[in-house]
Amino acid sequence: MIERHDVERILADPASLVPEADAAAARPADRFRARASRFVNGEVHAARRRRLEEFLATLDVDALAHAAATRASALAHAGADSVAVQVPVACLAEQLGFAGPDATPALVAVLAGHYPTGGPSDRADAALVRLLAAAPPPGRREHRDDAVLRVQLLVQACAATAALITAALRHPGAADDAVPTLELLERVLRETPPVPTTRRIGPDGGELVLHLGGPDRGASPAGPRILAFGAGARSCPAPAPALAIAAAVVDGLRAC
Numbered sequence: 001m002i003e004r005h006d007v008e009r010i011l012a013d014p015a016s017l018v019p020e021a022d023a024a025a026a027r028p029a030d031r032f033r034a035r036a037s038r039f040v041n042g043e044v045h046a047a048r049r050r051r052l053e054e055f056l057a058t059l060d061v062d063a064l065a066h067a068a069a070t071r072a073s074a075l076a077h078a079g080a081d082s083v084a085v086q087v088p089v090a091c092l093a094e095q096l097g098f099a100g101p102d103a104t105p106a107l108v109a110v111l112a113g114h115y116p117t118g119g120p121s122d123r124a125d126a127a128l129v130r131l132l133a134a135a136p137p138p139g140r141r142e143h144r145d146d147a148v149l150r151v152q153l154l155v156q157a158c159a160a161t162a163a164l165i166t167a168a169l170r171h172p173g174a175a176d177d178a179v180p181t182l183e184l185l186e187r188v189l190r191e192t193p194p195v196p197t198t199r200r201i202g203p204d205g206g207e208l209v210l211h212l213g214g215p216d217r218g219a220s221p222a223g224p225r226i227l228a229f230g231a232g233a234r235s236c237p238a239p240a241p242a243l244a245i246a247a248a249v250v251d252g253l254r255a256c
């Protein structure tokens with residue numbers, strides 16, 4: 001396994017490329033992968049990433065945390081796994097202007113299951129069509145791909161934020177009132193990153209699997225470095241909203 005030290009170096013290297021989605025794909029969910037930022041390289045990635053950052057800059061992180069706490073308390077009876085899947089996506093969908101935000105988490109979960117690898121899926125195609133229809137209509141200065149990028153934000157948020165919430169609640173520190181929720185989240189990010197692996201093209205043209213939670217020969221006294229949000233120009237652009245939502249949900253459920 002490649003150590004975190006080297007994983008960080010590879011991720012930060014501008015020459016490292018991601019495996020690309022098929023730009024000629026015929027099916028909607030596969031075309032979605034090719035129109036998002038995650039599976040393209042070079043200037044196309046940079047331009048889409050800039051647009052994503054513009055959308056993220058419109059988010060009010062305090063309001064997201066407040067909405068997440070309110071929704072988590074209203075849904076607590078459904079259990080932690082359900083709260084973890086539904087609350088982050090519904091809160092983000094609301095702030096990003098989606099119609100019917102409470103209907104989005106189930107659709108996003110289907111599309112998120114398809115997203116890492118692609119492939120034929122009628123369910124993913126149908127979920128995408130409904131999510132694009134719920135995205136806010138383009139304003140005068142908006143590009144037609146803006147709806148795709150807004151849906152991408154929900155898809156990227158879905159599994160990772162849910163995994164952080166559930167792992168934090170299952171962590172031995174969760175039962176200890178002396179461990180603040182932010183510290184609990186940090187322990188999970190360091191020990192068992194919610195996105196365990198990512199991929200890059202290696203020097204021989206083959207795919208490298210990079211473990212974000214592997215051993216670290218350069219660990220500090222605090223422990224191995226945190227690579228849970230990646231590193232370099234493709235690192236997660238949304239750690240602040242992710243942590244604000246996760247902290248609000250975990251705080252609420254720890255108090256139950």
Ligand code: HEM
Nearest residue numbers: 037038156157160161164194198228229230234236238242
């Ligand atoms: C705890 C929650 C989260 C974790 C651990 C996480 C982790 C990651 C990681 C590791 C990557 C980089 C993958 C790579 O380099 O190959 C990534 C990318 C990304 N994440 Fe997150 N993420 C989280 C939540 C979110 C949220 C809430 C959003 C949106 C609001 C988001 C949006 C994105 C986007 C758009 C990318 C792709 C960036 C690009 O293509 O340049 N993430 N995330």
